[in-house]
Amino acid sequence: MRTATLYRFKLPMEAGIILRYQRLKTRDGFLVHLQENGQQGWGEISPLPEFSKETIEQAGQAAETWLKQWRLGAEPDESELPSVAFGISCALAELQGKLPKDANYRKAPLCNGDPDELIVRLSNMSGQKVAKVKVGLYEAVRDGMVVNVLLEAVPDLSLRLDANRSWSRAKADSFAKYVNPDYRNRIAFLEEPCQTPEQSLAFARETGIAIAWDESVRDEGFKVEEQAGVAAVVIKPTLIGSLARCCQLISAAHNAGLEAVISSSIETSFGLTQLARIAHWLTPATIPGLDTLELIQSQLVRRWPGSTMPVTGLDELEISWCS
Numbered sequence: 001m002r003t004a005t006l007y008r009f010k011l012p013m014e015a016g017i018i019l020r021y022q023r024l025k026t027r028d029g030f031l032v033h034l035q036e037n038g039q040q041g042w043g044e045i046s047p048l049p050e051f052s053k054e055t056i057e058q059a060g061q062a063a064e065t066w067l068k069q070w071r072l073g074a075e076p077d078e079s080e081l082p083s084v085a086f087g088i089s090c091a092l093a094e095l096q097g098k099l100p101k102d103a104n105y106r107k108a109p110l111c112n113g114d115p116d117e118l119i120v121r122l123s124n125m126s127g128q129k130v131a132k133v134k135v136g137l138y139e140a141v142r143d144g145m146v147v148n149v150l151l152e153a154v155p156d157l158s159l160r161l162d163a164n165r166s167w168s169r170a171k172a173d174s175f176a177k178y179v180n181p182d183y184r185n186r187i188a189f190l191e192e193p194c195q196t197p198e199q200s201l202a203f204a205r206e207t208g209i210a211i212a213w214d215e216s217v218r219d220e221g222f223k224v225e226e227q228a229g230v231a232a233v234v235i236k237p238t239l240i241g242s243l244a245r246c247c248q249l250i251s252a253a254h255n256a257g258l259e260a261v262i263s264s265s266i267e268t269s270f271g272l273t274q275l276a277r278i279a280h281w282l283t284p285a286t287i288p289g290l291d292t293l294e295l296i297q298s299q300l301v302r303r304w305p306g307s308t309m310p311v312t313g314l315d316e317l318e319i320s321w322c323s
């Protein structure tokens, strides 16, 4: 006997969160709940505006279609919509006892511009110190100086940088010029410095600053391979698809000698705790990129350990479908 419920949520975002061309006021999505023979599993389906190709309505319809078939005893193919495939695969994995409970709740703190604030946060961090800095938002020269300041102030720090394909090759070079050559090997990777993967590869080879693929992972025809200057692939399950698909990418990355970094697509605390479990399970040696909890004003059902933010409970959610 199977039952399934789809809950819809809408949580307020912190003011001023802009995704590409759009101000995001609420984080919208679904929680899916599967039950069978006294077992249960949950997942979050939350396509990210401007990044996911599917809309929230399309995700809801696809989830409903899948759930109707599953409810009747079928084992439907995974949805073609990544957010739906991911959320449902998490629910199935919990239901089948395949997703371990242990989690990696360490996260690489994210710096959006103020290095002093990050230095304070890092001083409270124990063990391996890894932080992430968004670059490409200001002058490349300023980015280079911020990176120098951080690496100089915190001698055991390694940095992940993310330029989101925003630089021309010339701009990327002016960034690199300002980074002290002695510090370059403490840049674990710089995600997608240039507008094209070819330019980014050439940049990595010529500057000795390692790069990582993120946007490219979702491009048609992307293949994980060993490439000079490439250190990592960033895996955002909500944008990639089912757990099975993520597992494939992670093992391909590991086989090619690359680090695989599980990262968030601004999921709620519910989705983030699941991503922390997935990271602990599939990428145990790597700190995941999950420092987005505080972009949403409320947690959802499952708390992030140690967070004192309010929690929206299941009883406050609208049931969008159940059977």
Ligand SMILES: [Mg+2]
Pocket: 162, 164, 191, 214, 215, 234
């Ligand atoms: Mg990125």
